[in-house]
Amino acid sequence: MSRPQPLSGFPELLPRQRIVEQQVVDHLRRAFELHGFANLHTRAVEPMDQLLRKGETSKEVYVLRRLQADAEGGDAGLGLHFDLTVPFARYVLENAGKLNFPFRRYQIQPCWRGERPQEGRYREFLQADIDIVDLGELPAHYEVEVALVIADALRGLPLPPVRMHVNNRKLSQGFYQGLGIHDTDEALRIIDKLDKIGHDAVAKLLIDTVDATPEQAEACLKLASISAEDTSFVEEVRALGVSDPLLDEGLSELAAVVDAAAKEAPGFVVADMKIARGLDYYTGTVYETVMEGYEGLGSICSGGRYDKLASDGKHTYPGVGLSIGVSRILVPLLQAGKIDATREVPTCVIVALADEEDRSAANALAQRLRRRGVPTQVSPSAAKFGKQIKFADKRGIPFVLFTNEEGTQIKDIRSGEQTTVDVDAWEPPAADLHPTIVAE
C-alpha cells in the first residue's frame, strides 16, 4: 500500500482533536501560572548517563545516532528524555547559580519511551509537569501545595471525575521497619503490585523475598487496606500497634496533606496506604491519580517528593512534583469520542463571495473583523451560496457573512437566522468566538 500507515505508539491527531489538546494545554498553562510557576523548556535530548542515572531503571530510551557518524560513533551518547523530571534535575544543577530558590516551574513537553504501546501508553506522549525545588531543605507544606495546584488545574477541564490517591513513603517504610522488616524498599515494591496480583500473592512475595513472617505480611496488607478522605486513617494505622519514629513522621505529613486538601479541594484527595510507586527515588509523599471509568489507564497524574532531586556533591536540591499525562488522558477520550471540539478550525466567520471580483472587498471586510479579534476567513470561491454555507457547515464554522442590498448580514447557520449587522460592532456570542471542548 502506498498510503503511509500510522506508526505504533506515535499518535497524531486530527485538527479538531488537536484543538482539544491545545485547549487543554492552554488551560493547564493558565492554571500553573496562576500559582506562580514559571515555564521552562528543555532540550529533547540528554546524555545517556544522565538518563540512566536514576537507579537501574530499565526504561526503554530512544538513542540518538547521526546517519553520517562513524561506526564507532564520536557522538556523545545522546538519548531522548523519557520524562521531564530528569531534564529538570539536570537543568537545576546546570543553572543553580542563576535560579532563585525555592524555584517552581512547569514544563509541558513531549517525552519518549520505547515500550510497547497500548491504550494510554505511547512511545511519544505529552506530559505536563510541575515541580518545586529548594536548596538544602524543602518545607513539607509544598507537598500539600502541589496537590492543590493539580486539583485546581484538573478541575475545570471537562474530564470524567478524577481522584488523587496519596500516601507517604515514610509512613509505609516506617511501618515495615517498626514491624522488623529490613528491606523496606523491596517490601514497598511488592505492596505496589497489590492491585495487580492480589492479597495472597503479595503475602507470599513478602514472605519469600523480604523474609517477612506471615504475621508481618498480614500487617503490611492491613496497612495497605487503609484509605480515607480525612485524617481518620491516622487512628486506623495506630490501631495496628506498630511504632516507629519514621512512621510518626509519615503519619503527620500525610495527615497535613489530606487535611489541607479536604478543606481546599473537597473530594479530590484520598489517603490510600497501598500507593507505593515503583520508583525508588521518592522519599515522602507519593501521588497517583485515577480517572473514573478509566481505571484501566492507571495513573494519569503522579509524582512525589524526593529529597535528592539533584545534587552536585556540595548542595542537595530536594523537590516535590507531579506530572500530568496529557496524552494518556486525551488520546483514549478522543478515540472513544467522549470529548471533542465544537469545530475543527479556529474560524468563526466565513465571508461569502458573490463574485470573484469582490474578493478584495471581502478581504477588507474580514480584516475589520480580525482587528477586533474575530477569527475570519474569506470563502475559497464565489460558488453558489449553498455551497459556501456548506463549506462552513462541514467545518463547524458558525457564521457566514453576506453582503447584499440589505447591507452586511450575518447568518448563524445553526439556527438559520440572518440579521443585518454593523461589521465594526458585531460580536459573536462569547461561546462561539473560539472553538471549545465538549464532553459527551
Next chain:
RNA sequence: GUGGUCGUAGCUCAGCUGGUAGAGCACUCGGUUGUGGUCCGAGAGGUCGCGGGUUCAAAACCCGUCGAUCACCCCA
C-alpha cells in the same frame, strides 16, 4: 522484548466449504439559474497491508514480513 488477535472503498463492515469484490455512511454532480442541512436520481472510488507458496482458479489456505491491537513487563 515475549505471547494472543486482527489487516477488504475515506469510515464502519459483509464476502458461506477457494470460482478473480459488495453494503451503509461520507464524497462528486444533477433535480434546486446562487442561502446549506431533508428527499430523489446519477457517478466516482479497491493491485482485498506487502512478498512468496499451494491450486486450473486465492480476499479466502500455507509461510514470511510490515502495521494495528490486547496481555505480560513497566509506567504518564
